[in-house]
Amino acid sequence: MGMERGGLKGFRSGWSVPPKPCDSCKLASAALFCRPDAAFLCIACDSKIHCANKLASRHERVWMCEVCEQAPAAVTCKADAAALCVTCDSDIHSANPLARRHDRLPVEPFFDSAEAIVKASTAASFGFLVPTDAAAASSDVFAPDHADADAAAWLIPNPNFGSKLLDAPDIKSKEIFFSEMEPFLDFDYSNSFQNNNSSSTANDSVVPVQSKPCFTPPLMNNHQSENCFDIDFCRSKLSSFNYPSQSLSQSVSSSSVDVGVVPDGNTVSEISYSFGRDSSGMATQLCGMDREARVLRYREKRKNRKFEKTIRYASRKAYAETRPRIKGRFAKRAEIDSDVVDRLYSPAAAAAAALMLDTPYGVVPSF
DNA sequence: GATAGACTCTGAACCACATGCATTG
DNA sequence: CACAATGCATGTGGTTCAGAGTCTA
Numbered sequence: 001m002g003m004e005r006g007g008l009k010g011f012r013s014g015w016s017v018p019p020k021p022c023d024s025c026k027l028a029s030a031a032l033f034c035r036p037d038a039a040f041l042c043i044a045c046d047s048k049i050h051c052a053n054k055l056a057s058r059h060e061r062v063w064m065c066e067v068c069e070q071a072p073a074a075v076t077c078k079a080d081a082a083a084l085c086v087t088c089d090s091d092i093h094s095a096n097p098l099a100r101r102h103d104r105l106p107v108e109p110f111f112d113s114a115e116a117i118v119k120a121s122t123a124a125s126f127g128f129l130v131p132t133d134a135a136a137a138s139s140d141v142f143a144p145d146h147a148d149a150d151a152a153a154w155l156i157p158n159p160n161f162g163s164k165l166l167d168a169p170d171i172k173s174k175e176i177f178f179s180e181m182e183p184f185l186d187f188d189y190s191n192s193f194q195n196n197n198s199s200s201t202a203n204d205s206v207v208p209v210q211s212k213p214c215f216t217p218p219l220m221n222n223h224q225s226e227n228c229f230d231i232d233f234c235r236s237k238l239s240s241f242n243y244p245s246q247s248l249s250q251s252v253s254s255s256s257v258d259v260g261v262v263p264d265g266n267t268v269s270e271i272s273y274s275f276g277r278d279s280s281g282m283a284t285q286l287c288g289m290d291r292e293a294r295v296l297r298y299r300e301k302r303k304n305r306k307f308e309k310t311i312r313y314a315s316r317k318a319y320a321e322t323r324p325r326i327k328g329r330f331a332k333r334a335e336i337d338s339d340v341v342d343r344l345y346s347p348a349a350a351a352a353a354a355l356m357l358d359t360p361y362g363v364v365p366s367f
Numbered sequence: 368g369a370t371a372g373a374c375t376c377t378g379a380a381c382c383a384c385a386t387g388c389a390t391t392g
Numbered sequence: 393c394a395c396a397a398t399g400c401a402t403g404t405g406g407t408t409c410a411g412a413g414t415c416t417a
Binding site for chain 1: 402403404405406407408
């Protein structure tokens, strides 16, 4: 009953609020949050302030929440491929059981100039990453056969990937990148279903949802051991906890496969890259393409997202489908039977009614 | 441009009852 | 500890309705 419905309800309202202005210039919208200064800054002001001296350049900064753009991002949701603030994270991921299973990780701060990060990653995005076709674009999946450069930049899930890979000494790194991405390009839930479904009962097997995996590479490091954390705008270290010590997306067994929306955390970890810890000082998570485009992309994706209904008990589903209804509501069998008897007076309905009475559950399509 | 009415879209609620699961003996 | 009996909460889908949003005059 309306279980997955309303998943977006809670945070839609936030979109109507204009982005938080830069605390420095008050003109541009803030793109990041400086923890030591406790200030929201646009990219230009960040460059001015944090390039001024060595001390300032060591300030920890994080990008703004991609949804509300009102607070610093605190976590990265792998399923949504988005950096979210505490409030949005709470709103979105408490909306329904499905969302609660999203694997979230604490955002890693960066120290480089945001402008440099954006430039580097934008260049990288035009360097070799190629965009997708329209269908793949809707699900944020890479595909190597599209030529439009703008779309390419628009679709780059994590610019860090590009910039990092461009730094790779040879093309093999890039090949590795794509080869490791392949499991997601053709993410096949049937496999995981077969693997995980052994514990299901024979009659009440879980029905896998055939939803397209909406995958975007993680925006940051994936620390499998750090799934629990606390949120503090001014702290880089996120300690336990708000979340279960083991994320649900990892811990659920047979019932996990019915979700379909949330990629398995372990699988994601296989392609996680430690860009944030790059020895060259390469910025962490969200360096990358034009941030505005990313926000637009994210919003568009959220708008188009459909939370697939989760069927946990196939037997119940099967039974519900056969149950008699009156105006869509489940009806008592006695009620239906008497009604059917009444209808038997109609010769035209006699055959259909007889058929219904023959079935074990009395299938009554509609009234 | 402002307003009202028509239209569209979205999500919540409703219903009965087999089933799953925790508790008890 | 293993098992059976019991009772309660849960989950299931089609339809309706209300409210919000959009379009048109």
